[in-house]
Amino acid sequence: MAEKEGGIVKNGHEEGLKLALSILEEFELPLGLLPLADVIEVGFVRSTGYMWIVQKKKVEHGFKMISKQVSYDTEITGYVSKKLIKKLKGVKAKELMLWPPVSEIKVDDPPTGKIHFKSLAGITKAFPVDAFASGQ
Template sequence: MAEKEGGIVKKGHEEGMKLAVSLLEEFGLPLGLLPLADVIEVGFVRSTGYMWIVQNKKVEHNFKMVGKLVSYSDEITGYVEKKRIKKLKGVKAKELMLWPPVSDIIVDDPATRKVHFKSLAGITKTFPVEAFAAGQ
């Protein structure tokens, strides 16, 4: 795939998670945003910000602090920039009975300690950043 050209690629869960967490850290995003399991590959193209994550199977994670069930597909892609992931694919958050895809994640700058999740359906949900800290 052309968008993966020139990317750094890490294989395996441990190396992949190291890269994913270092990207979250570098771009000022909450470190618990990607509670992944059984990662096969993580890649990042610095020139475009394109990131991809491949894991063995879909993972569902409940962010207890905000009572949100989030589904992470076996393949997640998006563009990472300072305080933001845009054109996100492969992440859905449960809303009542629906699972709208999350297309953008934006962390307020200057930090009001809020993170916003936008879906393609035009729904935006805002939560405290702490809800997505590592270990949540």
């Protein structure tokens, strides 16, 4: 709970989604990165970059452009900075028959059009940033 101290908190789907999207936009991350449903709460602590999202149920989303299934837990947490989310928890990407947790998401800076996903096992996969645009 100490991580949440001094944070901005928005409750409800509309307000929570607005805050989540404004954080992604501010830190130059693709707006379709977090396809959320039934958001209960979103919070952000500007001084540390800590962000959390609570939603009613787990969400599975298929990113068509890259044929990837991603699972978003009922609670997602991480530390956001420019073009980067680290210490990410609550997000898994399907790899063959496994669902390894994604621990870091990083957009290339300077821009190359690529976004990198790192799993806890240390495996990194790169995809086109466009695959995570809003509505994908």
